[in-house]
Amino acid sequence: MSDNFITEIIDANLREGLPTIATRFPPEPNGFLHIGHAKSICLNFGLAKRYGGRCHLRFDDTNPLKEDTKYVDSIQQDVRWLGFDWGEHLYFASDWFDKMYAFAHRLIDAGLAYVDSQSVEVVREQRGGFGKDGVDSPFRNRTVAENKALFTQMREGKFSDGTHVLRAKIDMTHPNMLMRDPLLYRIRHATHHRTADDWCIYPMYDFAHCLEDAIEGITHSICTLEFESNRQLYDWVLDAIGGWAPRPRQYEFARLKLDYTVMSKRKLLRLVENNQVDGWDDPRLPTIAGMRRRGVTPEALRQFAELVGIAKNNTTVDIGKLEYCIRQDLETRTPRALAIIEPLPLEITNWPKERIEQITLPWRADDPSAGSRQVAFGRNLFIEADDFALDPPKGWRRLSVGREVRLMGAYLVTCTDVTTDAEGNVIGLKGQVDLKSQGGAAPDGRKVKGTLHWLSAPGSERAEVRLFDRLFSVASPEADPDVDFIEHLNPDSLIVQSKALIEKALLTVDSESRWQFIRQGYFVADRYDHGPDTPVFNRVIGLRDSWSQRPDQGRPERAKASTSKSAKKSMTKRKPADIRAAARQQDSGLALAYNRFVQEHGFTEEQADLLSADRAIADFIEEALSSGTAAASIASWAVNQLLVLHRQSSMSQRPMRGKQFGELVGLTDSNTISKSAAKSVLAEMARTGRDPTLLVDELGVGKAADPSALVGEAIDGLLLEYADETARYRAGERQLMGFFMGQAMRRLKGKADGQVVRTELLARLG
């Protein structure tokens, strides 16, 4: 697995002393896994592998109404097929129901949870909305004893569904809707697929998931972006209970979206239930089971996950990338076989009727160790209907009347005659082979560009071939909210060719064995329907074809102009400027500071605004101003350097004093140190609170007595060491200046001005 923002976090955690990592893949057993899950599986298991940690497979089975054992089986099968192993770490959320129940009691004891006894509708109503505060439930202040008694009775089955819930006591006016007293437990008299009727109350996701992680010792709980808001609640629950080691943390990445398909369980389910596809493992579906049946390999899927990468951008991956991974993987692993999808008879008129010649063809032309087999050649042959043209276009290399092509591994043939039916369709060809061209080589060395695959009547068998294509005919079937995605189904996503021909050797191959049908594509013997008497092959993916134009040659149709309601209204957030103004309104000290900054010290209004929104900063600046350094310099440095530090950790928490900051800025004003040197001094000063003059000495960044001599010397050395780059620069690669500047500045440790260095560099580079 390559680096990404999560591996960076893990690297940092490990450096800080975390002994090992544990991740988990936590599907709910209520549907089949799809390629989006594959990305997550590769991430979680891949991380565990990379860092020598572990990855749990955990079924998040907290909702008995939706879940079923049949899904837990299929999910395990899919994960294993993808190539991952959870060892002994197979868990179910339901394994921890007892513990969770006990934790809920602890929350009640701490006064952090209460039993509410209102209807769903009322609870929803009270929650408020975005920008609209919620209101407290009348049951919010029940006593601990009351809550404990009620919750115990809930567990004992004294109440019917929907009469009571356990809620966290947080804040009904919280800006994050999830924090408005979220539900922790609800009553559900339902039989659970594992715990049967042991329970009639079940924990909600936000309460259960973080506890599952904590109980199992998960260190990095990785989920998709839509759970970002849930993180706050995740942390709340774990902190409220406390005492975790390791304490799990949640991180979110962007889930996979693909062109020309849909990924949500709901939409997939609709396709399955409406019989628009043939079950969850229909080869056109992006489900793992479907892709397996389609003939895609786990290696290709893992390679795809790797190529797509892990980030936080909301993106849609070009399905061509998946197709590339599939082709690349199959290219190296499949033997080459002959098959004709739409046969067109070709009679070799100069070949004796009874004569059959066994032609030896290698399974792979590039690898003799792959072996070979014999294919019968005779008078009555078939070629691919597409390989003949009545009226050949420019550049046509295939067959046409009067043209010569090679029948792969056999003979050169010239078409002499064509028969058509009443409608003008070609129904048969006649031709003559050059009998001296056995093996396919021209006796006189003449160039024959076209090479066709072929089969003879006695050397072939009928087979069913299923040609799959993209499920939807547009790139973003979900883009337009006014059009049902079903409307965009590609009518040609499945074409069954029952009169295809395969060479005899393919009759006995195993189900799920994969082949390249030469010049056609990659095919797999169907996992279920294929057998010696009923050969059935699925086309995994066609070969790349730079001759015939794909139907979607041009740019894929991207999302139509999104006219959804949510897109139209511009979401204006509370602006930082407003927050600062509000701070000054609340605190007259800040307002006064603002005025002083502008009137007494000549700050620009923008500078004054930025520096007077927070007491720690405003006071710090006032102190810096007392150092006697020019106010303009202080303002500029404060805005551009100090605020960043302040954001990382408040100035009030730092050992550095305002006076020291003022002095440092003064050192640059007086040209004692360069600005870049001052930045490194500032970093150190902010950390340790030591005096700037001291640090300048210690870090050795004071300006040299004769800077240009020092600079010249350094640059001469540089140009010698980087002769290549120097030559490239002189040849015109001016963007290398940044490289030279970087090297020079590093070497000079800030003893010189950037400006001087640049001038000298320019002079010497010519």
Next chain:
RNA sequence: UCGGGGAUCGUCUAAUGGCAGGACUGGAGACUCUGAAUCUCCCUAUCUAGGUUCGAAUCCUAGUCCCCGAACCA
């Protein structure tokens, strides 16, 4: 309307103040007993506007656009 995220080639993804890189797609060519594969070359990007800096995709400010969140779902 409130809160949380995100904007880099057509697509996905790097660059953590110092040569905007890689992959897919697309284009051109070479080779070819698969119009495949392989090889070579090429096209194309830092959301906008200001600022700081010798130097900004990266830091500061303002703006624009996109995504997610108000199930007793996960």
